[in-house]
Amino acid sequence: MMQNTFSKGVLPTIAFAFVTLFALVRLAEAVEIQRVTSPQGIEAWLVEDHTVPIIAVNFSFDGGSSQDPAGKEGLTRLLAATLDEGAGDLSSEEFQAKLEELAISIGFSTGKDRFYGSLRTLTSTLPEAGDLLALAVNTPRFDEAPIERMKTRLETRARRSETDPNAIAGRSLAAAMFGDHTYARPTLGTAVTIGALTADDLNAQHGRLLAKQGLTIGVVGAIDAKTLEPLLDKVFAGLPESGDLKAVAELTPTAGDEIAEELAVPQTTILVALPGLKRDDPDYQAAYVMNHILGGGSFTSWMYQEVREKRGLSYGANTSLSPYRHTGLLIGSAATKAERAGETVSVMLDQFRRMADEGPTDDELRRAKQFITGSYALRFDSSGKIARQLVALQNAELGIDYFDRRNSEIDAVTLEDVRRVAKRLLAEQAPTVVTVGPKQG
Known part of the structure; x- marks a missing residue:
């Protein structure tokens, strides 16, 4: 967000x-x-x-x-x-x-x-x-x-x-x-x-x-x-007990649209998105690990390897989970030459389907969990970051002991968990695809 x-x-x-x-x-x-x-x-x-x-x-x-x-x-x-x-x-x-x-x-x-x-x-x-x-x-x-x-x-x-x-x-x-x-x-x-x-x-x-x-x-x-x-x-202490907030409805995002915005810029920007998870969903940690393998793990992720390393379509391609209080999204993004935008979208969608149909290997899961748990300390490299984490834990109602539990929760994610949540998020419907760039064809 x-x-x-x-x-x-x-x-x-x-x-x-x-x-x-x-x-x-x-x-x-x-x-x-x-x-x-x-x-x-x-x-x-x-x-x-x-x-x-x-x-x-x-x-x-x-x-x-x-x-x-x-x-x-x-x-x-x-x-x-x-x-x-x-x-x-x-x-x-x-x-x-x-x-x-x-x-x-x-x-x-x-x-x-x-x-x-x-x-x-x-x-x-x-x-x-x-x-x-x-x-x-x-x-x-x-x-x-x-x-x-x-x-x-x-x-x-x-x-x-x-x-x-x-x-x-x-x-x-x-x-x-x-x-x-x-x-x-x-x-x-x-x-x-x-x-x-x-x-x-x-x-x-x-x-x-x-x-x-x-x-x-x-x-x-x-x-x-x-x-x-x-x-x-x-x-x-001098603030009022309660504010005057309007109710915000729960939301199931609509997916499947294809939107092309014309803009005279050197590259085409691409977003590929599906409904995701809220932070309190029981599958969230499994989805977090799955997303790391799919596109959140930078140089090691499927998106990066397939879009950049193997085909040179973009300087980078990634995916991320975006949890809100009343909904959630899973978003993939990349930028590429206008004439290769269609190819790039196709490769990105292939990775969504591959994750839904096959899921990762045991070794990919092991390496992902090792990185996620080992890099957790980077969220705490200043007093301000720790203070923000304390607020985030309270907002998500994760509990005062979450720092102690978090890595063990990641370690507990199994291959079956990742494959289950991949099918849940990626196999049910077509993503929304947005492209912004020069006119094609």
Whole structure:
């Protein structure tokens, strides 16, 4: 799922290097997660690490761009861009000056289903960082000048996306597979919808999304539970108990369409997609291993070998699982010379059929599981990545012990599991195929 983060402030690079090294060591020893609850009932998951004086806080709220009202697409993205552009008594310039002066980073972003925030600070500036984050979360100003500045930035990006082949392909795929569901609406919005947004719209969306119900928080760094508790209350206890979220319907994507978008660019962009799995599906880990072999494993995957190495059709070809809260997709992608687009699509579809009909070998399964478990530490090479993982675990309801269980769950995937889920995902219907590039024939 794609997100846009508006992060301000810079922390010392050398400190992050130390955090990177330590995080990898700690993972090997098993990360110890504490469940911390503040006096006013705000819960966070904490990984304490006093090796360097840095604290990373990540958090998320229920409801993302899927909560944009019809005709106001891009509203939640604009909210992410403006929350720290002035808050409380501080104008945008004053707020940003304090972040820079104190080497504090505050950022916000959005996905389809959740709204995200982050804080990075040194322990010496934690009180000031907590104050600034509390202002941004609770009392953003939404002054006219910064709103217009951020709207202009997003409008420019939206206009560029109108001629970007990857963006065009993504929109076409979403329209074909999601229909009139809210997931089909562009998270970025359009130049027209962004241009019409107002401070009143932002205030209303802030009230709908930022609430204690559905709030998840992950904290990593040089802070103990006793110090964290008042910070949690300072930032989050003043929020309303619940927001005002509209229900989002469950969705079974529609597959089988063939869509060709004409665009005068050097190459043709290709997307091949089928309905996938949500993260809580019992088959998800088996599907994750299957996808690694099919196209997620970079140089070793079937897609890469067949499309690039054997035929030289593309610099790369891959597949990925895209789980949303209310649906999921399995997407293959590549880019190739226009005159070889049909051949490339055919080879990609052949790999889908091959996986559904034959499945991988025992050796391919063994090597895939070995790589997936061995590379897991790369997700924990900074305090910020660990904090994001803590939030992701809570959002997916995977349990506080998931770090300890995850590799054993991958190891437990059998050849029969992979073949079963391959048939489930790849054998039932034809994929949706989207091509964006020069006119053919």
